[in-house]
Amino acid sequence: MSNIPRLVRPGMRVVEIGGNIGWITVHLAKCVGRNGEVLVLEASPMNVxxxxxxxxxxxxxxxxxxxASNHVGEAEFFVETLTGQNDSLVQDYGVLQRNEALAFRRAEVKRIIVKTMPVDDLICPHRGPIEFVKVDVxxxxxxxxxxxxGILSRDRPAVAIEITRNRKAVFAILEEMGYLVVDASLSYVESVDGTETNLIGLHREVHVEYIAGIVGLAGSDGRYS
Structure with missing residues (x-):
């Protein structure tokens, strides 16, 4: 959250995937201003x-x-009654189970059907590039x-993402698409083993000055000097 003002500027088009109740959406809207645009996806009927x-x-x-998904269609979606923050396409989502333990009570989970679509299908490239994406799903x-x-290849936006499952596969896609990955403190991340992680993907060709000036990297291999 603290890095959003550095990455999101007036006039930008941004995408928020997993808008929840809109707290970050409002913040993004202020950052992009009246000439920018925030496209936000949320699957939970109550949250939306x-x-x-x-x-x-x-x-x-x-x-x-x-x-947001990798296909157009429908999917099962699991809505929980604890906070509504862990509604998920994933059944028996591990983070919800940990939060239940912290709250000392079980959440009721309801199975519903929601529409799914790739973000690529929502974006009209003629309206300008997407320059920032936030993923919390x-x-x-x-x-x-x-x-x-398509967006990652064409527009190469900065990507703020919370990774809680399939960590190596998610990390591999970011690296394949030309991204260097840092954590919330802007330290270089070489792997994503362990617990859920909030990360930022910076494209090596687009965010050159940002990477060099803030992360302090030297060379093209992404390692610290």
């Missing part, structure tokens, strides 16, 4: 109602009620990235 309420009157925000990170390879 709050999202629309919280972004009401923001002309630069477009809300899409769907789950509770375990569905891999299918989201698989469904936006």
């Amino acid at each position: 109602n709050y999202l629309r309420d919280n972004t009401f009157g923001l002309s630069n925000v477009v809300v899409v009620e769907a789950a 509770e375990g569905a990170e891999l299918v989201v990235l698989e469904g936006m390879r």
